[in-house]
Amino acid sequence: xxxxxxxxxxRKDFHTKKGLLRAVNDISFTVRKGETLGxxxxxxxxxxxxGRAVLRLVEPTAGEVIFEGQDILQYNARSMxxxxxxxxxxxxxxxxxxxxxxxxxxxxxxxxxVYRMFPPREREEKVKELMRLVGLxxxxxxxxxxxxxxxxxxxxxxxxxxxxxxxxxxCDEPVSxxxxxxxxxxxxxxxxxxxxxxxxxxFISHDLSVVKHISNRVAxxxxxxxxxxxxxxxxxxxxxxPYTQALLSAIPIPKVGVQKRRRIILEGDVPSPVxxxxxxxxxxxxxxxxxxxxxxxxxxxxxxxxxxxxCFLVSDAEGARAAGDRTSD
Amino acid sequence: MSERLLEIQDLQVEYHTDDGIxxxxxxxxxxxxxxxxxxxxxxxxxxxxxxxxxxxxxxxDPPGRIVAGAIRFHGEDLLRKRPEEIKRIxxxxxxxxxxxxxxxxxxxxxxxxxxEEAVMLHQKLDRKAAGERARAMLELxxxxxxxxxxxxxxxxxxxRQRVGIxxxxxxxxxxxxxxxPTTALDVTIQAQVLELMKSLRERLAxxxxxxxxxxxVVAEVCDHVxxxxxxxxxxxxxVHSLFTSPRHPYTRGLFGSIPSLDEEVERLKPIxxxxxxxxxxxxxxxxxxxxxxxxxxxxxxxxxxxxxxxGHSAACLIYEGLVPGFQE
Ligand SMILES: Nc1ncnc2c1ncn2[C@@H]1O[C@H](COP(=O)(O)OP(=O)(O)OP(=O)(O)O)[C@@H](O)[C@H]1O
Ligand SMILES: Nc1ncnc2c1ncn2[C@@H]1O[C@H](COP(=O)(O)OP(=O)(O)OP(=O)(O)O)[C@@H](O)[C@H]1O
Ligand SMILES: [Mg+2]
Ligand SMILES: [Mg+2]
Numbered sequence: 001x002x003x004x005x006x007x008x009x010x011r012k013d014f015h016t017k018k019g020l021l022r023a024v025n026d027i028s029f030t031v032r033k034g035e036t037l038g039x040x041x042x043x044x045x046x047x048x049x050x051g052r053a054v055l056r057l058v059e060p061t062a063g064e065v066i067f068e069g070q071d072i073l074q075y076n077a078r079s080m081x082x083x084x085x086x087x088x089x090x091x092x093x094x095x096x097x098x099x100x101x102x103x104x105x106x107x108x109x110x111x112x113x114v115y116r117m118f119p120p121r122e123r124e125e126k127v128k129e130l131m132r133l134v135g136l137x138x139x140x141x142x143x144x145x146x147x148x149x150x151x152x153x154x155x156x157x158x159x160x161x162x163x164x165x166x167x168x169x170x171c172d173e174p175v176s177x178x179x180x181x182x183x184x185x186x187x188x189x190x191x192x193x194x195x196x197x198x199x200x201x202x203f204i205s206h207d208l209s210v211v212k213h214i215s216n217r218v219a220x221x222x223x224x225x226x227x228x229x230x231x232x233x234x235x236x237x238x239x240x241x242p243y244t245q246a247l248l249s250a251i252p253i254p255k256v257g258v259q260k261r262r263r264i265i266l267e268g269d270v271p272s273p274v275x276x277x278x279x280x281x282x283x284x285x286x287x288x289x290x291x292x293x294x295x296x297x298x299x300x301x302x303x304x305x306x307x308x309x310x311c312f313l314v315s316d317a318e319g320a321r322a323a324g325d326r327t328s329d
Numbered sequence: 330m331s332e333r334l335l336e337i338q339d340l341q342v343e344y345h346t347d348d349g350i351x352x353x354x355x356x357x358x359x360x361x362x363x364x365x366x367x368x369x370x371x372x373x374x375x376x377x378x379x380x381x382x383x384x385x386x387x388x389x390d391p392p393g394r395i396v397a398g399a400i401r402f403h404g405e406d407l408l409r410k411r412p413e414e415i416k417r418i419x420x421x422x423x424x425x426x427x428x429x430x431x432x433x434x435x436x437x438x439x440x441x442x443x444x445e446e447a448v449m450l451h452q453k454l455d456r457k458a459a460g461e462r463a464r465a466m467l468e469l470x471x472x473x474x475x476x477x478x479x480x481x482x483x484x485x486x487x488x489r490q491r492v493g494i495x496x497x498x499x500x501x502x503x504x505x506x507x508x509x510p511t512t513a514l515d516v517t518i519q520a521q522v523l524e525l526m527k528s529l530r531e532r533l534a535x536x537x538x539x540x541x542x543x544x545x546v547v548a549e550v551c552d553h554v555x556x557x558x559x560x561x562x563x564x565x566x567x568v569h570s571l572f573t574s575p576r577h578p579y580t581r582g583l584f585g586s587i588p589s590l591d592e593e594v595e596r597l598k599p600i601x602x603x604x605x606x607x608x609x610x611x612x613x614x615x616x617x618x619x620x621x622x623x624x625x626x627x628x629x630x631x632x633x634x635x636x637x638x639x640g641h642s643a644a645c646l647i648y649e650g651l652v653p654g655f656q657e
Binding site: 042043149151152179180181182183184185187188191206208209210212213214233236246247248249250251252253254255256257258263265266269270 | 372373485487488515516517518519520521523524542543544545546547548549550568569572573582583584585586587588589590591593594596597598599600601603604
């Protein structure tokens, strides 16, 4: 299937008081037309920075971001402005991302101002249409964000992101601030809109259950790296990276009497991205660490079609299998 | 035979705000047996923290006020105790862990000193013995005792929460109230803290009221569970019954809203509508505007907690025979 987005060796460094912070460390992935790619990982692993770098809301330090065949990192400001119509973002905290002084209709119409689209009459119609689309009552056109609850505010965030009819949307923790009953409403809305408008999503969350539910494929991030990427079902049935396994085993399952995964308790905390460990970034906490893990970073290896893992346990096994295949012919 | 440690009856707590009177807790009944871990589950604003603060007699007044009810601890009503008596119980026989450990930690004092102070306040120990106890408590929660001289900001979020646990357990309380102790933590760190709480509970035989909005945490840690909606308990059961046969429409709605990790579910079945305005709660059953089962009678009649099984109760008119049940 056609790739809408191809990210190659994307890197983002921040210069901090403590030194160079590599928030995104040479990651590559593709997103196919009409699919949802989930990005999951714990606080500070670089999910938001990845999402923003892909839209150039933060300027990547290195790499390529190929959107519909063009490397947008080569675009000048004017071409980028045009490209942004097709590439939008929904943020986690609907409150912080909405201007408190603007009414709901002004917020949703803001992108039309920026791009000087539609005369006022048509604009009103457009806003109403968007409000219908995301399930907001027309009564709220003149309300202000602070008068609304989190679920409705997030609907406004969705409406604004969709105003310019984008093809691709980064959803950065769009439901993390919401209660489960409201979270479920917004997840269903995001899914319905994808069907109706043929959208392609990158969906970011620290909640693996949410990511697995909404995504076709999932990338697991740790300390600026993608450690595993595969179909969302496989991430649960066949997790191969020790970090993915630990992450899965740490999630409390809301069921009783079912066979639960043996819990792998990781020692210690996530190391700082300012002085990441040399070798494999997970080596300091990995229950299976080997001497070579401290020396070199493991390559991304395809363990089964569409399932890649960055771990020596996997690359060694694949290497042995390939060698076995050669000797057997 | 189980012994009743805590019994809350008909509790009502209000906050008087500029927008009106918020009824945070209304007609709440709840009990906890000795040695039990009870999960108190509900969404934002359900009144979970207010319930916990009522037990601790820490509801901020103003704007808050406990208007009615009784909270019996070993049969004695905490709401009738004098402030000095409460001070002797709080932090000693009942202690609390907060969602943000910084609420209970003083940023300018070392963690060791703070635990020492808590110990000396309640137990007849000199500073040296209290210091030893503080270091032992830190070790118990997996923090090297030599870090007793460090300040709270020198610890990571997960470690700070463990310091909070060490402090709460330092006087060996009979009842530990934990208010969303892991909500702010990453899942691998949450797993560390939950494992710690489980093992400490067994070793110290502490009874626990665990407040959470995460049914996964409940399944993992609790033996009983109370589901709270808009200030009241709508369902109470042992964990097994609640997860295998939830009876209240709200509880069933919660389960329909959670994405599953181990099953393929195309679409979630969310509860429709929004949380009610706490200054104008719906009449009758407070869940009726969002309830798929609701009938006319639900608008006017307040449901009572009805036994629906062994130790399992639900406050819904279905079980009073006034509303048709679920179609399976
Ligand atoms: N503008 C910035 N300046 C300096 N450091 C930054 C900046 N933005 C992010 N970082 C750092 O980059 C790393 C990755 O941050 P990022 O926000 O991408 O993580 P995240 O996975 O989205 O985390 P969370 O789950 O907490 O949202 C963190 O160590 C963070 O502190
Ligand atoms: N100090 C206060 N002043 C005014 N209203 C308050 C105060 N504290 C709580 N409330 C209100 O009381 C109700 C119950 O709040 P409470 O904090 O007990 O809920 P909760 O179940 O703990 O929610 P959360 O999951 O968000 O922690 C809410 O409507 C809340 O806005
Ligand atoms: Mg983020
Ligand atoms: Mg609370």
